[in-house]
Amino acid sequence: xxxxxxxxxxxxxxxxxxxxxxxxxxxxxxxxxxxxxxxxxxxxxxxxxxxxxxxxxxxxxxxxxxxxxxxxxxxxxxxxxxxxxxxxxxxxxxxxxxxxxxxxxxxxxxxxxxxxxxxxxxxxxxxxxxxxxxxxxxxxxxxxxxxxxxxxxxxxxxxxxxxxxxxxxxxxxxxxxxxxxxxxxxxxxxxxxxxxxxxxxxxxxxxxxxxxxxxxxxxxxxxxxxxxxxxxxxxxxxxxxxxxxxxxxxxxxxxxxxxxxxxxxxxxxxxxxxxxxxxxxxxxxxxxxxxxxxxxxxxxxxxxxxxxxxxxxxxxxxxxxxxxxxxxxxxxxxxxxxxxxxxxxxxxxxxxxxxxxxxxxxxxxxxxxxxxxxxxxxxxxxxxxxxxxxxxxxxxxxxxxxxxxxxxxxxxxxxxxxxxxx
Numbered sequence: 001x002x003x004x005x006x007x008x009x010x011x012x013x014x015x016x017x018x019x020x021x022x023x024x025x026x027x028x029x030x031x032x033x034x035x036x037x038x039x040x041x042x043x044x045x046x047x048x049x050x051x052x053x054x055x056x057x058x059x060x061x062x063x064x065x066x067x068x069x070x071x072x073x074x075x076x077x078x079x080x081x082x083x084x085x086x087x088x089x090x091x092x093x094x095x096x097x098x099x100x101x102x103x104x105x106x107x108x109x110x111x112x113x114x115x116x117x118x119x120x121x122x123x124x125x126x127x128x129x130x131x132x133x134x135x136x137x138x139x140x141x142x143x144x145x146x147x148x149x150x151x152x153x154x155x156x157x158x159x160x161x162x163x164x165x166x167x168x169x170x171x172x173x174x175x176x177x178x179x180x181x182x183x184x185x186x187x188x189x190x191x192x193x194x195x196x197x198x199x200x201x202x203x204x205x206x207x208x209x210x211x212x213x214x215x216x217x218x219x220x221x222x223x224x225x226x227x228x229x230x231x232x233x234x235x236x237x238x239x240x241x242x243x244x245x246x247x248x249x250x251x252x253x254x255x256x257x258x259x260x261x262x263x264x265x266x267x268x269x270x271x272x273x274x275x276x277x278x279x280x281x282x283x284x285x286x287x288x289x290x291x292x293x294x295x296x297x298x299x300x301x302x303x304x305x306x307x308x309x310x311x312x313x314x315x316x317x318x319x320x321x322x323x324x325x326x327x328x329x330x331x332x333x334x335x336x337x338x339x340x341x342x343x344x345x346x347x348x349x350x351x352x353x354x355x356x357x358x359x360x361x362x363x364x365x366x367x368x369x370x371x372x373x374x375x376x377x378x379x380x381x382x383x384x385x386x387x388x389x390x391x392x393x394x395x396x397x398x399x400x401x402x403x404x405x406x407x408x409x410x411x412x413x414x415x416x417x418x419x420x421x422x
Contacts, residue, residue: 180237
């Protein structure tokens, strides 16, 4: 498989590209982000990249410090952050991001120093880290970043709007109903009955803008449905209720590139005894005998993140079905305007062979490296390509006209505006 873009631009005076690895965040998927990002930082080619941790605590405060790449120290986050330095953004308008490191100086206040980053490697999962929020901040600051842009990140995070758009483009999706909390309150019994009648039981209930199997339930009765909706509303103001696919098999495919040029990975089929994969199965079990594992540093600890999930790679499917799902995955990636690496999850009825788009993760757990290693793209090369794509997309954005050289507040123009109001 060929390289998508040219060689990375490096500053000849430094020879190294300073990569800010952004992780953590105010999201229920905070811990997952920590695992994925430390894995990626460990995989970076040390001869090219100087990885700098930018950890966003659950409080929303930004920190840096080398110890933040040691996953074993996250067992005591309070102690870890006491040794870390707070980070402040220093907007400059240049194509690099300047940050101010703030250290406590005891009785004498604080000491500050500044450093610069060439690109932000976004490893946030969920919340404003994956819904376009942090991407918008990067664009306001004019700094390159990895992954999808503002609009595609926002669309992909919203399970309802991403399904709506894909359905308009002929992508098969499961019958579903979106439910807002304001419309639910006060009409719980009636709405529950209407949902079960319209969709049929069993159904699956999910928060619209969350991943990692958090807040998801499969229910078989109206009583369970009402309880599941209440649980999902703990995480999101909008809930999606979907008809449950019979004879279910889950098939996942990763896609790498941008909306114009992208390729599909090998397919996987997660293995579970339960009807739905749980958060614990995805992230808290030990390394599976059949799973692939990428490079690890001595500080990465024992968690393999998504790489620990039991799975069959490649998914045991016919060549025709494999090609069909791979094509659906790249089509969805392009329809939503994605970039970098994403993972698209499909639901399949094993009896009928029908395949449905379930959801897309624009910053997937462990960056789906385990789906690229079998097709000769090891984790270090995957990271390299994500950074290349980030730089290329930034060049494409900033090469456009970004301002219009007319001063409407100049005396002549201002008179014209005043006259237009009269």
